Amino acid sequence: MVSSKDYTVRICRKETISAALPLQEHWLSLSNLDLLLPPLDVGVFFIYAKPPLESSASTFASLVNVLKASLAKSLVTYYPFAGEVVSNSMGEPELLCNNRGVEFIEAFADVEIAELDFHNADRSFEGKLVPRKKGGVLTVQATEMKCGGMVLGCTFDHRISDAYSFNMFLVSWSEISSGKQISTIPSFRRSLLSPRRPGHFDASFNRFYIPSSQLPPLTKSSESINRIYYITAANIDRIQEMVTDGGPRRTKLEAFTAYLWKLAGRQAGKHVSHMGLVVDGRKRLGLAMDAYFGNVLSIPYASMEVGEMEVKEIGEVVHGVVEAAAREEHFRGLVDWVEVRRPEAAVARVYVEEGMSVVVSSGRGFPVGELEFGWGKALFGSYHFPWKGNAGYVMPMMSGRGDGDWVVYAHLCREIVEIIEDNSDGFFEPLTVDYLGIKGNVNRLGEKIIGFMLN
Template sequence: MGGSKEYAVTMKAKERVAAVLPAQEHRLPLSNLDLLLPPIDVGVFFCYEKPLAEQSPATFATMVSALKTSLARALVTYYPFAGKVVTNSVGEPELLCNNRGVDFIEAYADVELHELRLYNPDESVERKLVPKKKEGVICVQATELKCGGLVLACTFDHRIADAYSANMFLVAWAETAASKAISLPPSFRRSLLTPRRPGSYDPSLDRLYVPVSSLPALPPPSPDQEPAVNRIYYIVADDIARIQVAAGGQRTKIEAFTAYLWRVLSRTTRLDDKVCRMGAVVDGRSRLARGGEMAGYFGNVLSIPCGSLRVGELKDMGLAEVAEVVHGWLRPALTEEHFRGLVDWVEARRPEPVGARICLGYEDGGVGCVVSSGRGFPVGQVEFGWGRPVFGSYHFPWGSPAGYVMPMPSARGNGDWVVYVHLLGSFVDVLEAEEPPFFRPLTADYFLPDAN
């Protein structure tokens, strides 16, 4: 395998790609569940090998042309991605659908695909392959590698789309490039998330969510404060199954994984009274489904239930016990009533900005982490005519005091997981010290078996 190296990225061109058939300009309000998100951006990227000449005559120029042409067509259906976020009369964000277009960057990286040390995206991805969005709702960058490979990356506004929505768009973009009909047309019907009259919600939501103004201001970071780092690992299918069995066998893979992480998090400190919090992102579409209407809903339909245990408690519990606790605080969020109540909870506080408590920080000095299941990550479907990606991952250094971990299916399609983590360095050290190893640093040998 080629070693990691410092490399330069040269921006070659930038243009704005608009929908070929613009819709009439209008404003699209955000739903109450969109309003739970702060103004943060999420990145995603895919790595493609150089097309084989006998299979595809594609060059970087022709690949970029195909990407732009199909993007302009896909934006006809996904027109919110061609708009921009504005502020309404009461200070809340909403979407102006005006077909401003998507900023599309062409770049060249003086590195070969097998030389990218994707295990450390702080070094190999951040500010290089995944673009920083400056305007609009989404930004795209296509980067040619020295070997003739391609990295396609997108950065999008989380207030407009969750990962499910972004995945829908990526698949639709690829289908458009292949001149196929879009298999799952998006729905922008905000009425599917209309508050009830009168509203009603369980008091437990006051524990999970909070008006931003009610929290004390977090102190500015001190020079000696430990920074968060970004890492990408893979977990082999057999190890996922082993952890699920150790968690009792009755829990889902994501419940077992969350329990495993929670126990590891407790080992980062010797202070038994310190509070450890663990949260998990739940998609509410299947909970709110009305004859399948929510399947194509574009926007945010997320909740982040969480639990708290002290370090000493976690250290005394077995994995199956911790998995039972995880199941206990996840189960109430897996209902239609939870999401209807969350819509009503936000409505009762508008236009006050609100958010998930675990993401906003705590004054007690506790530590926290959020797991977001990326099992729907469409790494095998983002194919534009020159082969499937050999690797793909989300990239989300979100700036929250809590860590963030997202397992996704591997492009190898063998049941392995690729896992993106954004965690304190001390937590990463503990993860990597686990025996037997569970989180394995991603190398080119994994996604390019012929790398040398």
Template sequence: MGSCGIFSVNVKERDVIAAALPVQDHWLPMSNLDLLLPPLDVGVFFCYKRSLPQEESVNMIKKSLAQALAPYYPLAGEIVQNNYGEPELLCNNRGVDFIHARADMELKKIDFYNPDDSVERKLVPLKKRGVLCVQVTELSCGGLVIGCTFDHRVADAYSINMFITAWAEISQSKQIPSLPCFRRSMLNPRRPSILNTFYNTLFVPLSSLPPPRSYSPYNPLISHIYYIEANDINLLQSNSSSNGNPNKSKLVSFIAFLWKIIAECDDGFNTCKIGVVVDGRERLNKVNFDKLSLSNTNSFLMQNYFGNVLSIPYGEANSEELKELPLSGVADMVHKFVSPIMTEEHFRGLIDWVELQRPEPAVARIYTKMEENDGEAVVVSSGQRFPVENIDFGWGKPHFGSYHFPWGGQTGYVMPMPSTKKNGDWIVYMHMLQKHLDLVETKGKKVFKPLTPSYLDF
């Protein structure tokens, strides 16, 4: 590919960036939906072919970060445990660890197809403390990479997008369009909470998990990044909506196609599972403002809420059935297990379910293996709102950006995002077992194409 993942990164400076405005120390509880997240870190990075003189660019980034942390002050805090052993945010403005680094590498030679070699702990930093860590890496070609690592218990992808977009706008001396909302009462449980055993099928208390099987072989997951051309996405959508079936979304069509691929795995398991991350903001559109007695309610719409508002439904099916069904039939199956989640009642009920479990922590069932013969699983999250085009700090838009989430479990993770080409293509980050990636590159090779510098026009 004419690219390389083998290069070293040298740290020029380490700093701690605090919010530009003083913050009164206070506690911010996690919402019940935050409590469903284990302590995982999520990475994201943006690549620029050119910037200002690099020291000037770094100083602009540091200054605007301090300013952005004023409205997004929880990101400058730290997570501690309360008396019940649950995580809470201590908003004490301890600051964000900031790394200024340099790599003797040109952007056009970096192998983004293999981010485990080229991105992990090189361009996206390892977060050792706090909620957020930022690294700015100068490249020998004059390019620049901005990498961030967040604690997932504090923010989902929607929230991360909000913050990074605001940070870039502040760097250009623009007014951010809306302030983030941290009002946890928007996600309070009902009184009394309503018990619905349906949630036992989607989430499980940690105490119910079987003990780790030390004798089971551990196969590490591997990260690759692909691109899918717009015409292939459209063809998937057309095929998934055939035979008189209602028109399916591009994402549902993609999920169905991926499900059929991993079902081809001849690994001794009879079933195959796929999960979908669903954002509940559009379902929990507004809170009851009469009870809040607020004059300016626009700032408290769910679209401004910062935190986790996620549920993860999943489907499990016989592998042979998945292989035999047409794509439209599998898309119907995806629609069937996702559609009941797309309601306000689902998210209100999930909040209640967590309340009735507390302080016992719980986790999404798709991430667990309850039985030794449980089939392998993959979770798909939608990054279609990934705001690559908006992350301009003052020297131009990124030429490439992606999430990076090698989370360390045994469940695969897939994130499709829009291409910076703005032509309808997708960039797809995949973190999966090698056997599944092998199928992606054989059974799905006409759709999934390894990401290359030539595609990115570096």
């Protein structure tokens, strides 16, 4: 297996892709929930096998042409990704929809997909196959691999889009690329998240969020690393049974969070540790929010010593955190809480708590099985979020195999990673090419090629 130190990525071309049709320049305000996000970039990537020779896009050049043409068409509908974030007269970020375009990078990696270390994302993906965004809202990189396959990486500004919104865009992009009609037209109606008059909110928001004027100095406590695991469907069920243990049934995500907190709490020892959960408010705010584009997130959390606690007890705490936030009033109150403090910015407090902090966000809607641009489904896809804060970030996603397994992206301090890998009862398995079913073959002429199969 080749590490990232053993291969290089050569940038071959950079181009700006603008919307295919002229767009009138205008401003799009950020909602109060958008304003809770600091300038953070989130990455995703998808890995595709070399297209068959009979495919209309059988070469990397033809693949790239299809991607660029369909991206330009997609930006007509998803025009915020072609804009840029600037400060308004109040000093708040605002989106200028000026069709400045998306930077599109073409690259070549002198490594085969089957030689990538999928478990150690720092070795194989960080800074190589997932682009760093230097301007605008979105950057895309298409990398040709030595075996003829391709890695499609995207990095976007979290202030403009949450994962739900970006998933909508990705699916629409692939639909256009395949000659289909867009299945979801995004809504940019900021009035759906307008503050109430008069506003009112629960005092708990003063605990969950912190104004920027009260932020403590950020000091990096320990090295964070990026890893990707898989958990079998059977083991997900086992974790759920452990946490439920004859009591009220907990969701799989709640059970996973409780189990992870129990493991991570060992790093904190007898000190208080913190666990946050990203809760999506769309289902709580009505059907009109189904296609809403932007951030509709809250990050409540709990703090306690978990060392001697049973995982079932931890599950009860996790469930309580989710239950309190998964209500319309919670999100309406959060909008009102932000309004009272504007223009001062605020962020989720769990990200700046002292000691061990981890945030879990569900990526189970990640559309890895839906992104067909015209040359087959992705072999694998994942989020990639190596942010610079102290809190860890963990995102479980459904495996593209369709068998109920989970793929788990983890950005955690090295000490927690060691605990997970040494003491997780074998639940967290390192992601490998064998699990993904990526194998090497030999063709009739004896020339080494890479074939791809999904088990």
